[in-house]
Amino acid sequence: MPTASITPPAPERDRARDRLALSRWLLAVAGMIWVMVALGGATRLTGSGLSIMEWAPLSGALPPLSHAEWQRLYDLYRTIPQYALVNQGFGLEGFQRIFWLEWVHRLWGRLLGLAFLLPFLWFWVRGRIPRPLLPRLLLLFVLGGLQGAVGWFMVASGFEADRTAVSPYRLVVHLSLALLLFAAILWTALSLRHPAPPPLDGMPPGRARALRRWVHAGAGLAVLTMLAGGLVAGLKAGLDYNTFPLMDGRLVPEGYAALSPFWRNLVANIAAVQFNHRLLATLTGIAAAGTAWTALAAGLAGPARRAVLAFPAAVALQYALGVATLLLVVPAWLGTLHQAVAVLVLGTALAALHALRGARAPRLAPSGGPEAAAAPVR
Ligand code: HEM
Incomplete structure (x- = not known):
């Protein structure tokens, strides 16, 4: 070897x-x-x-x-x-x-x-x-x-x-x-x-940490949304309740808790699984909006700005694709696109968190210098 x-x-x-x-x-x-x-x-x-x-x-x-x-x-x-x-x-x-x-x-x-x-x-x-x-x-x-x-x-x-x-x-x-x-x-x-990490020019440390918290929340919620999406796909739950935002005329579908014990609804009940995916996606959307708002209000500039704002943009696109997939009863091309853009959401969340590493610790060596080149890979 x-x-x-x-x-x-x-x-x-x-x-x-x-x-x-x-x-x-x-x-x-x-x-x-x-x-x-x-x-x-x-x-x-x-x-x-x-x-x-x-x-x-x-x-x-x-x-x-x-x-x-x-x-x-x-x-x-x-x-x-x-x-x-x-x-x-x-x-x-x-x-x-x-x-x-x-x-x-x-x-x-x-x-x-x-x-x-x-x-x-x-x-x-x-x-x-x-x-x-x-x-x-x-x-x-x-x-x-x-x-x-x-x-x-x-x-x-x-x-x-x-x-x-x-x-x-x-x-x-x-x-x-x-x-x-x-x-x-x-x-x-x-x-x-x-x-x-890139410099977070002009951003007070408190604001930078708040921004990082928004992205963290958004990234965590996006991952949960994706896992819930896997269940929607696996149960073919996208073939039912093809209206938005209501499900059979109600915000929370009638059969949400039809199975017993209750936990089975979370993984095996089409109504509940689809509702949970919508709910988690909406919470992800709120965290993404919080990210965009905080970054813009704090005047985040430079490469970190691009990295951070790409995340809410990807979430907005993915949300719209999800609704379209549902309303059109999951055509193969659109379902495939929705699945592919989920990876984009994850990628942009990671890029944003990576760009905001400077918000959690004092800055290391300047990017590209020999000390930076020798830094451990985290
Ligand atoms: C942050 C937003 C969202 C993310 C990250 C996301 C992610 C995903 C993922 C990863 C899947 C599973 C793909 C697979 O395993 O095959 C999925 C499936 C699905 N999602 Fe979303 N989704 C989002 C928003 C939405 C919204 C708002 C709706 C509709 C209201 C929606 C409707 C669906 C449907 C119907 C499926 C099943 C499609 C199929 O059978 O291929 N999604 N989603």
């Missing part, structure tokens, strides 16, 4: 260059995760997710190359309830239509693994990865592999008797791990690129 001792440690002045190169690589990986989430949404919404009934991490990289192989996969698919209950008799052509998206989704996952592993090994062998960063990168790689396994665990739930879709809970786990990976990789990339 290669070690950092193969190449002598990079001289001090090269560290900033290494950090930039590492950050570019990780940003590209984060971008690929974003595409992966969008592909996952499209796969789910076009009913393609259960079309490949085998987990073959290596040999599955090749699509079926002969008629016999297509027929074999189609015959396998015909054994599951989704075929009998949803796609009965749609023929080999119909099967091929749903096959490709799932195949591309899995292929993209393999490419993502390579886009992480190969540059990682290259940087490592050349001694360009700061030592404290190594365990984090290794952990991220393991988590990425785990995500593949969780994906299969989720898909396998869709083959069970009487099921025509995957388990909503496994879907939420799969979505959560994707968001966690995206967040960790983006944060690491930002910390490599900007080891020191």
Whole structure:
């Protein structure tokens, strides 16, 4: 196994260059995760997710190359309830239509693994990865592999008797791990690129801390909204109550507490799950508005201003997309867009928090200087 001792440690002045190169690589990986989430949404919404009934991490990289192989996969698919209950008799052509998206989704996952592993090994062998960063990168790689396994665990739930879709809970786990990976990789990339927080010019410390609290609240609420959104998607709850803001003429739907014990409503009751998603989204919107108001009123300027204001803008867009998705009864393209923009919301929240690190601690070395380049990656 290669070690950092193969190449002598990079001289001090090269560290900033290494950090930039590492950050570019990780940003590209984060971008690929974003595409992966969008592909996952499209796969789910076009009913393609259960079309490949085998987990073959290596040999599955090749699509079926002969008629016999297509027929074999189609015959396998015909054994599951989704075929009998949803796609009965749609023929080999119909099967091929749903096959490709799932195949591309899995292929993209393999490419993502390579886009992480190969540059990682290259940087490592050349001694360009700061030592404290190594365990984090290794952990991220393991988590990425785990995500593949969780994906299969989720898909396998869709083959069970009487099921025509995957388990909503496994879907939420799969979505959560994707968001966690995206967040960790983006944060690491930002910390490599900007080891020191940007100055919060002209902002009194009290105001800066208040702003940071708003963004924190907004980011936490946005994450909860996303998890609730995963349940809405998993239970296909977007196909009911297609009015806004009322649900069946009421602000809180009548069947909110229909299940017993009560906690089951939070995860298994379509009315409650959809209402909770709307409520959390609205609270996220309020925190985002508070963020924008505080930043503008305090006259936040420079790069921190751009980073902070991008968050409320992304939330506003996502809110509007959510309402449109609901009113139009979840067309696949719009549902996919809503899922993809959720990642944008998370990304902008993290970028805003990253830009506001200076609000919680005294400033470190000036951005880009040698001391900054040697700073630990947080
Ligand atoms: C901050 C605002 C919002 C965020 C971050 C957000 C996030 C999400 C996420 C992550 C999903 C799940 C995607 C998946 O796992 O497949 C989702 C699904 C959904 N959201 Fe939102 N959402 C927001 C606002 C809204 C609003 C305001 C509405 C409607 C009133 C809405 C309606 C829906 C619907 C109907 C689905 C299910 C779509 C499907 O089946 O693909 N969302 N949302």
